[in-house]
Amino acid sequence: MYLKGLDTLRAVAALIVVWSHIEIIKEMYGLPTNWFRFFPNAHFSVTLFFVLSGFLITFLLTKEQENTGGISLKKFYMRRILRIWPLYYLILLLSYFLGSSNVSIRTIVLSLMIFPNVPLALKSKWEGSPQVWSIGVEEQFYMFWPLLFLLLPMRRKSLWLFVFCLGITALPYCLNYINIKTIYNEKLYSFVGKFFYYTKFNCMALGGVLGYSVAKGQRWIKAFYNNTFLVILSILVSFGIWFGNAKFGRFSDEVYAVFFALMITGVAMNPRISIDTKVTKFFGKISYGLYMYHWMITIWVVKFLSKYEIENSMMNILVYLLVFGLTTLVSWISYHTFEKYFLDIKKKFEIK
Numbered sequence: 001m002y003l004k005g006l007d008t009l010r011a012v013a014a015l016i017v018v019w020s021h022i023e024i025i026k027e028m029y030g031l032p033t034n035w036f037r038f039f040p041n042a043h044f045s046v047t048l049f050f051v052l053s054g055f056l057i058t059f060l061l062t063k064e065q066e067n068t069g070g071i072s073l074k075k076f077y078m079r080r081i082l083r084i085w086p087l088y089y090l091i092l093l094l095s096y097f098l099g100s101s102n103v104s105i106r107t108i109v110l111s112l113m114i115f116p117n118v119p120l121a122l123k124s125k126w127e128g129s130p131q132v133w134s135i136g137v138e139e140q141f142y143m144f145w146p147l148l149f150l151l152l153p154m155r156r157k158s159l160w161l162f163v164f165c166l167g168i169t170a171l172p173y174c175l176n177y178i179n180i181k182t183i184y185n186e187k188l189y190s191f192v193g194k195f196f197y198y199t200k201f202n203c204m205a206l207g208g209v210l211g212y213s214v215a216k217g218q219r220w221i222k223a224f225y226n227n228t229f230l231v232i233l234s235i236l237v238s239f240g241i242w243f244g245n246a247k248f249g250r251f252s253d254e255v256y257a258v259f260f261a262l263m264i265t266g267v268a269m270n271p272r273i274s275i276d277t278k279v280t281k282f283f284g285k286i287s288y289g290l291y292m293y294h295w296m297i298t299i300w301v302v303k304f305l306s307k308y309e310i311e312n313s314m315m316n317i318l319v320y321l322l323v324f325g326l327t328t329l330v331s332w333i334s335y336h337t338f339e340k341y342f343l344d345i346k347k348k349f350e351i352k
Contacts, residue, residue, distance in 0.1 A: 007284025
């Protein structure tokens with residue numbers, strides 16, 4: 001089922017990630033990084049991805065349950081595997097052999113098991129493509145979310161989903177409180193903090209709460225998304241705090257997730273608002289490739305250009321033109337040759 005606006009939001013999130021990582025890699029290689037200021041809160045792009053995923057997956061699960069009387073876990077997992085795994089493992093392979101093979105055995109094993117976020121919490125990462133950590137978070141969420149969805153009672157399910165969201169938010173604080181009051185293991189304290197900092201199941205669950213409410217046509221959410229003024233306000237506030245570099249302490253991701261979830265709901269469901277264009281839909285379609293290929297391509301471009309004495313402003317222009325151009329080209333080719341093969345197989349597991 002296609003929901004309008006989501007491709008555009010994916011495109012925005014992916015392109016901002018590429019922009020911010022260009023600046024990070026430039027800094028790694030000693031190049032001027034004076035373009036960071038355009039997107040100082042770029043890391044919240046990943047929060048937007050998480051909320052989008054939770055919203056869409058839960059919306060589709062709810063519709064499947066309504067239309068068929070149940071949920072096919074086999075079809076659900078096969079759809080996720082065929083969409084995510086082929087490119088994920090290809091990037092691990094390419095970045096290891098063509099990028100950096102300086103990866104510990106523990107990181108290799110955990111990443112192959114779709115747990116690349118765990119090494120990150122252990123102060124390690126997949127050097128050649130460190131952005132894969134977020135793919136692991138999404139896959140882990142997909143492992144348990146449909147099971148939780150089935151186990152929760154039908155009555156007031158949205159409330160139970162919200163309670164889970166609150167519980168997973170409170171969990172790291174509870175675990176570290178117990179740790180402090182009992183064994184006080186500093187390494188465990190650090191691991192718990194970092195693991196849950198990166199593993200934003202609560203942001204995905206929050207998207208899921210709204211996805212469920214929309215699919216069920218609950219009155220409160222319909223009152224919101226049918227009010228064009230409120231939807232426009234949610235869009236303006238979301239981008240305003242994002243590009244305005246607003247911070248909300250330790251709960252910044254959660255606050256952003258609330259506004260992102262409302263924005264997603266509004267742009268997807270309000271019939272009077274359309275943010276899609278041919279360009280944004282194009283980039284939205286290849287956004288997974290943009291996210292996965294850009295790190296390696298940026299490394300290669302920066303390494304190549306660093307060999308030459310180029311004036312700073314021209315260096316910036318060349319880096320951005322080459323990275324965005326090559327990443328778009330590679331992602332488009334990948335989508336239509338490599339990914340589409342598995343997407344065609346995925347259609348066999350779609351719910352009719």
